Amino acid sequence: MNLTLKVWRQVNPTVKGKMVTYHVTDVSPDMSFLEMLDVLNEQLILDNDDPIAFDHDCREGICGSCGLMINGIAHGPQQTTTCQLHMRSFSDGDVIDIEPWRSGGFPVVKDLVVDRSSFDRIIAVGGYISAPTGTAPEAHSVPVPKQDSDAAFDAATCIDCGACVAACPNGSSMLFTAAKVAHLGLMPQGQPERDTRVLKMVAQQDAENFGGCTNIGECSAVCPKGISMETISRLNHDLLGALRAGAVPAS
């Protein structure tokens, strides 16, 4: 099939970007979306044009590197990562808009590449269980009810891609933060730091230029791992619990 692409091109963070039109021909329906961009990029290189920069790595939907706004939807028409989107989801003659994640918390680096280090900083303030190497007790010393472990796993599958932020009209990172709060808070090992964790992580996401959550739900609708809105309820529950218990907010 033949397609028209309108792609966001921006040389660096300080130069204003714009949409540029490209035509791609003979696209196979079995190609992945990123393979279609690979083919275009090889042509651009041979034409002495600058290839389109985009983040990608594992190309099997797990590393969280890739992420494009495709026709205004984070990761495009399927609820999956961009690398797992295949061209069979499109039709001959389609015009496809391709943009980077749009959020104050994710400044553009180049073209379709954004800086998501804000997510790492949210983890660094409290998204962990303090268990220095060598201190761990025997693994079976604390049984974990299967339903709690399974629910923790569901939250822990978040791949840090940032689609939730890109999709949110408020540019909120709530689903990302909530997934980690829920994962660790559901397990017995996570209880000692449960109050301080949620306070610190919420304070950090506020400091990172992300918007507030108003429970719109666009985040969960585009999440390639299907992280549910229930995690946000859990975060709010934990936050309220921590504040009522007299914990002092971190900021």
Next chain:
Amino acid sequence: MPLDLFTVGEPIADTKAPADVPLPERWNERKFRARLVNPANRRKLSVIVVGTGLAGGSAAATLGEAGYRVKSFWFQDSPRRAHSVAAQGGINAAKNYRNDGDSVHRLFYDTVKGGDFRSRESNSYRLAEVSANIIDQAVAQGVPFAREYGGLLDNRSFGGAQVSRTFYARGQTGQQLLYGAYQALERQIGLGNVETFPRTEMLDLIIVDGRARGIVARDLITGEISSHFADAVVLASGGYGNVFYLSTNAKGSNATAIWRAHKRGAYFANPCYTQIHPTCIPVAGDYQSKLTLMSESLRNDGRVWVPKERGDSRDPRQIPEDERDYFLERKYPAFGNLVPRDIASRQAKNVCDEGRGVGPNGLGVYLDFTDAMQRLGRPAIEAKYGNLFDMYAQITGEDPYETGMRIYPAVHYTMGGLWVDYDLQSNIPGMFVIGEANFSDQGANRLGASALMQGLADGYFVLPNTLANYLADGPFEKVDATHPAAVEAQQAIKDQTAKLLSINGTRTVASFHRELGKLMWDLCGMDRSEESLRKALDRIPELKQEFWTNVKVSGEQGTFNQNLEHAGRVADFIELAELMCVDALHRNESCGGHFRAESQTPEGEALRDDENYAYVAAWEYTPDGAPPVLHREALEYEYIHLAQRSYK
């Protein structure tokens, strides 16, 4: 072997394992003999760690906790993207929770046997010994392993083993273990113990007075090339499977850090040992950019078969039971579908070579779940493998619950890597190599669920002890970017970068990478012969010559330039490919993942030659195109009787 391909140097006499004490006591003895650094002095010592996968992430976190000043480098945007994240099936540990006869000794034995008797006894034993600690550590961090209804950890069995010792988190075990290490690392970053260098790629090693003292790196956003210094350097940069272009590795996975360290003097051991994984989604077209693994755990419930008749193109559901050949169950009744990866891969290739392969190009076999679906029901299969089935459906457009899967072998893991001693130190003092980047523990073939085990064993439990022994001599004399060694290394990188950008030829970097990959797959892939390897060794220098005169790299140095990154990596892959072929040609035996057509049993199994090849081949680089130098490290077996591997 003609001497024009390599020369022979001094053998390696001592690997530093305390061989004077019995095997089960060696690791404790090594820790006891190792010197310590008192906590107050650790703050004066710095360590560079390159890579943030299971090995590098766990090492950086643990060293930070211990009080060293750590500098952590990674080329992705976040340390949680390292390719360990994609490991699916599980992690082995000798916990014997199933009461099925497992023990440290059995895991050790399975590892050495699975590696076709080409790994060190001392290293493999240590790996089995610390495996149980890894599970404890991960659980304490909150890694959500699969559990039973009683709240205890679940296990499953994996290829090459008859016990259930594999711990797992659905089909995303690597992801969950990596996040455990990543969170521990982020905690140390937050506490100020680890300094970070995101989107920064190591391009060279700086050696001062015979010690590894730093690296030259490129900031991938600004293009700036700079030098970084420390008292020791740890490489945890992963494997080199992307030499083959198409592999299950991430697109960014590369050999540049280890290859450039090799060019600075580090020995490269057993480069020809590559693992071809039997269960991957077959290639679909020329544009294909990577291959996707379907976890080996699927072989627990899936049955591998092809039609008995050649060219049978019926829908698999229309082929009756008595016209199917479950070739692994037929040939290996004891292990059946759970034979080790190298054997399963080669048998799949054999039936396809016979013309019985399935799918559009005949390069595929069926992995069938009909029996398991009938026995366990669809919900149970969904719970165990749901994400894998979804991934398969997404990529192929077929519903595996209905049709089963089509699978074919693909390059997955490299057992070779930089040579290290028992302390995981290379032959360059102060440079340690951990995880897939080193060669040490897996022999000629790695068993399933043992990569995660090795990465975390190295990073959490081995390196922090052995590195202290080295650092006890520090801090070393202060060096900075004005040191002649740093100036020289930095200038060489700047020159190479300028050269790549100036060629302005007619072929893209990717086209060279694809050609190299096809050449290696065809001539140095699942089976190799003197003829194929000689052909490869004729062709690779020509490809290298063409690359350096006709490649077209776009853009400039001082910018975010992904094409330039790729060009540097492909230049290194081409050189490494040549060494892989030399190693494969010199090793005139078959063992594990290295199958020489000339050396097989009457049944077509790998035939070792223990008399002549029971050694590690550690290659020394020689500049100016001179042939590499082979250093042999003899492998001695005191506790395991060398035998022809049998899984029948």
